[in-house]
Amino acid sequence: MSTILLIEQILNGLQFGVMLFLMAAGLTLIFGVMGLINLAHGSLYMIGAFAAAAVAGWSGNFLLALIASLIAAAIFGVIVEMTVIRRLYKRDHLDQVLATFALILIFSEATRWTFGSFPLFLDIPAVLKGTVILPGGIEYSLYRLTIILIGLAVALGLYLLISKTRVGMRIRAGENDREMIGALGVDISVLYTMVFALGAALAGLSGALVGAIQSVEVGMGEPVLILAFVVIVIGGIGSIRGALAGAILVGLTDTLGRTLLPVLFSSFMDGSAATTVGSALASMLIYILMAGVLIFKPTGLFGSA
Amino acid sequence: MISKNAKRTVKALGAATALALSLGQVAVADGHAGKLKVGMLTTLTGGGAGLGVDIRDGFLLAIEQSGNAGIEVVVEDDQRKPDIAVQVADKMIQSEKVDILTGIVFSNLALAVAPSATAQGKFYISPNAGPAQLAGRGCHENYFNVAWQNDGPHEAAGATANKMGIKKAFIWAPNYPAGQDALTGFKRTFEGEVAQEVFTKLGQTDYAAEIAQMRASDADGIFFFAPGGMGISFLKQYADSGVDLPLVGPAFSFDQTILPAVGAAAEGVLNTAQWAPDLDNDASRAFVESFKEAYGRIPSIYAQQGFDTGLLIASAATKADVKDADAFRAALREADFTSTRGDFKFGNNQHPIQDFWVRKVIQLDDGTFINTAVEVALEDRQDVYATECALDW
Known part of the structure; x- marks a missing residue:
C-alpha cells in the first residue's frame, strides 16, 4: 500500500469522523444537559436531508438547501421538544427510549407518505464538484474536503459557544446542577428547548451534507444513529470534546480497518478468503474498539467519573 | 447526575440500540376470500424499500389483471431483517394459512425463509433472490425462482x-x-x-x-x-x-x-x-403501459419480476388446485404464461432458462433516465448449479 493511498484513507477516515461528530455532538449535548436519550436524533438527520433535497430540487441552490436543512430540523426539534420530550425529562431512561423510538416510527412513516418510498435526488453543488490536488500529489474530492472543514468549524464554534458565552455558561451550569440554576432565575425550559433545537439543527446539517453524496431515503438515519451512540459511549457521555475524539477515532478505525485488514490477511491467506475474513472483521472493529475503551475507562475517554 | 445513573444509562442505551435495530412493522392486507392464498413478504420499510414496493406493485397488478377473484394476497413487511422475515413467514404460514409465499428481495432473507416454508409443505416462489444454495444441491420441489439464479x-x-x-x-x-x-x-x-x-x-x-x-x-x-x-x-x-x-x-x-x-x-x-422497459414484445409493452397507468412511474426489473411471478401463479391457479400440491407443482413447471421477457421456461432445478440483455442508461427528451435494451448478452442461459440439483421431472 502506497503512502499516497494511506494518506487519502486517513483523510477519508477524518471526513467520516467529522460527519459522525455532527450527529454525536447534538446527541451528547442533549444527554449531558437534560439527561435525555434521544433515539429520534436519526429522524432529525433524515428530515435535514429531505428538506435539503426538496429545497435543492425547487431552487437549485445548495446553500439555500443547507439553510433549509438547519431550519427544518431545528423547527421539528422545537416542536418535538415542546410536545413530547418535555414530558420525559423526569422519567426513567427506558421511558425516554420508548417514547423517542415511537417518534422514529412516526417520522419515518410521515416522510414516506410525503415523499414516497423511492430515494430523492440531491447532488453536490457545481462549485464543489470534482477533485483538488493536495500537496504531495494526493487527488481528493473537493466536497469531502469541504465537509471536513465545515465539521471542524462547527467543532470550534461549539467550543467557543460553550466555554466563552453566557448561553454556554448556562449550558454548563445546567449539566452540573439543574436545580441551582433554576433557583438563580434562569428559565430552564427555554434553555432546554434551545439546546434541543441546536442539537437537532446539527443533525439536520449533517443529513444534508451527507445526502449530497449518499442516498436520501427513509430510514437513512438509523445506521448513523447507532454509530453516533458508539461515538458518545467511547468519548464519554455528555462531553463535546469526547464526541469529537470518539467520532474521529471511530471514523479512522472503520476506514483504515476496511482497507488495511484485507491487505494484512492476504499476506498469509489466499485472496478471496482474505477479503472475506478481513472485511468481516473490519465491520466488527469499532465495536471491539468500544469494548476495549470501556474495559479501561468505563465512563469513556472524556467522561466524568 | 451522570455518575449516579451511569449503570442505568448503559442499560437504556442497550435497549435503545436493540429498538433502533428492530424498526416497526407495517401490514397491508387486501383481496377477497378465496381458495388460493399468497403471502407477499417483502421489504417495505427502511433501505431497500423501493425494491420491495416495486415487487409488490408488479405482483398485485398481475393478480388484478388475471381477474381471478379466488386469489387472495396478504402483504407484510420484512424490514430487510432475517429474524423479522422468519417471524412474519411463520405467522403467515401458521395463522394466516397461506398456500404460497413470495416477495423476498434479499438473498440472506430468502435463505432464512424459503427452506422452512418448503419444509412445512408450502410453495415458495421467488420473485428476486436466487442464492446458489437453493439452486444446486439445496433445490426443492416446492421452491421456484421466476427471476434468475443470482x-x-x-x-x-x-x-x-x-x-x-x-x-x-x-x-x-x-x-x-x-x-x-x-x-x-x-x-x-x-x-x-x-x-x-x-x-x-x-x-x-x-x-x-x-x-x-x-x-x-x-x-x-x-x-x-x-x-x-x-x-x-x-x-x-x-x-x-x-x-x-x-x-x-x-x-x-x-x-x-x-x-x-x-x-x-x-x-x-x-x-x-433479463428485461428492459423498452423490450420489443407485446407482453412487455402492455405491462409497461398498465404499470405506468396504475402507479405513475416506469417499472423497474423488480416490478417486472413481481409481475411475472403473479402471471405464473395465476396461470397455475387456472389449471390446478393448490391443495393438490403435485398437480399444482406440475402446473407451475409448465410456466404456461406469456412472460414480459419473451422466451421463458424452467430448468430441472425450477430456475429460469432465459436470455440476458445488455442495457444502456440513456436520458429521454423529458429528462428522465431509463435503461434501453442494446443486445442479447447471453442466450438461453441456464445456471451452472442446475446439474447439482437432484430434481427430475
Missing part, C-alpha cells in the same frame, strides 16, 4: 466486460450471499484478470475508502453489484471522485428505482438483466 446477470456482465475490452477489472460487492454470488458469476465469464476484489458491508453508504483503492489499483474497468441505496451512494461518490474507469454491472446497480436519485452520474453505463 449468478445470471453477473455472468452476463462478465461477457459484456469482455466485449468492452476490459482486461484488468476491479470488482466489488457487499458481503452477503448475493454479493458473493455476484463476484463468482462475474469471474465465471470474465476472460481478463481480476486486479482487486473487495467486499463491503451490506448497507454501507460511504465508499470513499473503496474508491481510493480503485484509484490506486492498475485496473482498466470496474465491475460492481450494489442494489438499492448502496448503488445510489456509490455512483454519486464515484462520479465526483475523478476516477474515470468504465463501469459495468448487473441491472441492480443501475435500475429504475435508483436512476432518478443518481441522475447524470449513471448516463451511458452498460448493465445486464
